[in-house]
Amino acid sequence: MRKTALNGSRTGWVGPYQISSYLANAVRDPSPRPPEAPGLYVLSERPWHDLPDDTCGLIYVGRAAYIRYRIGQLLCEMCGFTSDTIDDDAYGHRGGHAIWHRYCLPGKVEPLSLYIAWCSDCRCLDCAEAGLVQMLKVRLNVTPLYFCSRHRPALDLALNCGRGTLRRLLPAR
Numbered sequence: 001m002r003k004t005a006l007n008g009s010r011t012g013w014v015g016p017y018q019i020s021s022y023l024a025n026a027v028r029d030p031s032p033r034p035p036e037a038p039g040l041y042v043l044s045e046r047p048w049h050d051l052p053d054d055t056c057g058l059i060y061v062g063r064a065a066y067i068r069y070r071i072g073q074l075l076c077e078m079c080g081f082t083s084d085t086i087d088d089d090a091y092g093h094r095g096g097h098a099i100w101h102r103y104c105l106p107g108k109v110e111p112l113s114l115y116i117a118w119c120s121d122c123r124c125l126d127c128a129e130a131g132l133v134q135m136l137k138v139r140l141n142v143t144p145l146y147f148c149s150r151h152r153p154a155l156d157l158a159l160n161c162g163r164g165t166l167r168r169l170l171p172a173r
């Protein structure tokens with residue numbers, strides 16, 4: 001799996017970036033782009049440090065085989081490039097569609113004011129996703145709650161997404 005540059009983070013997470021400034025400097029002062037690799041991505045109201053947490057206003061957790069492609073779809077639909085029908089009639093990203101219709105429009109929230117981050121370095125995507133979904137502040141009912149079938153209890157997010165010394169504590173998958 002390809003590794004991304006890390007923005008000084010001690011974890012495998014890249015970001016969070018406020019979407020407005022991330023896109024405003026895509027060429028001149030570029031931040032890392034999401035990798036063409038499997039991983040998780042999250043959208044939050046506020047920035048956070050090291051790992052997403054309960055206080056960042058987590059809005060959405062997504063998972064994809066190619067997170068660069070999928071985050072692109074998310075950004076389009078959450079910025080209104082989506083259908084007018086409110087009921088799950090997305091073009092290609094149900095989460096983005098729901099964020100636009102059920103979060104941004106009713107709450108008068110500018111999509112570009114939100115923060116995006118991703119991790120393609122998780123030891124267990126199931127555990128990481130399950131843990132993040134439990135932190136969601138907004139329930140858009142597009143991300144099912146579930147648990148990892150391989151790890152009971154679930155891997156701690158810091159260990160799951162850790163780098164450096166943490167990496168050596170656990171066998172590689």
Ligand SMILES: [Zn+2]
Binds near residue numbers: 012121122123
């Ligand atoms: Zn991770």
Ligand SMILES: [Zn+2]
Binds near residue numbers: 124128149151154
């Ligand atoms: Zn797991």
